[in-house]
Amino acid sequence: MNRRHFLKTGILGAGTILLGNTLSWAGEIKRDxxxxxxxxxxxxxxxxxxFIKAPKKVKAGEWFDVEVEVGHYHPHPNTKKHFIESISLWIDKLEVASAKFKPVQGAPKARFTIRINKPGKATLRAFGYCNIHGLWVSFPTEIEVV
Ligand SMILES: [Fe+2]
Incomplete structure (x- = not known):
């Protein structure tokens, strides 16, 4: 077992226990x-x-902007050895957009323009991937689509 594998499996495994992460819907995501x-x-x-910044209410079929940032609550390191590699945005259980970042100059923040065609409630979630600390999910953000 090399150092990187140990960090991902050892520390992340402990993190799962500590955080009590049992997101049942996450099983739908094709991630190992x-x-x-x-x-x-x-x-x-x-x-x-x-962190997700999105409108509370949108019109069905109309484009709107959603901003996603890792480091909003507390800055994340952005060095060649430790940085956020990507952010993805999901509507309910469908990934609709993603962005990749390079270390040092690339801030882990993105603005996506999306639309939701079906009226009702929709739930946005974002994922951020740290090259050392793995995959992290946002709080769900509910949107009313009228
Ligand atoms: Fe990290």
């Missing part, structure tokens, strides 16, 4: 890595939990 968060009670959680 644990999902952490949302957590804004610990510094580590604040560094990794994505």
């Amino acid at each position: 890595v644990p999902i952490f968060g949302p957590d804004t009670k610990t510094v580590g959680g604040k560094k990794h939990t994505p």
Whole structure:
């Protein structure tokens, strides 16, 4: 077991237990890595939990902007060895957009323009992937689609 594998499996495994992460819907996502968060009670959680800025109400079929940032609650390191590699945005259980970042110059923040065609309630979630601390989910953000 190399150092990187140990960090991902050892520390992330412990993190899952500590955070008690049992997101049942996460089983729908085709990922073979644990999902952490949302957590804004610990510094580590604040560094990794994505923040979503979105309107509370939108019109069905109309484009609107959603901003996602990792580091909103507490700045995350952005060095060549430790940085946020990507952010993805989901509507309910469908991934609709993603952005990749390079270290140092690339801030882990993105603005996505999306639309929801079906009236009703929709839930946005964002994921941020840290190259050392793994995959983190945001708090769900409910949107009313009229
Ligand atoms: Fe990290």
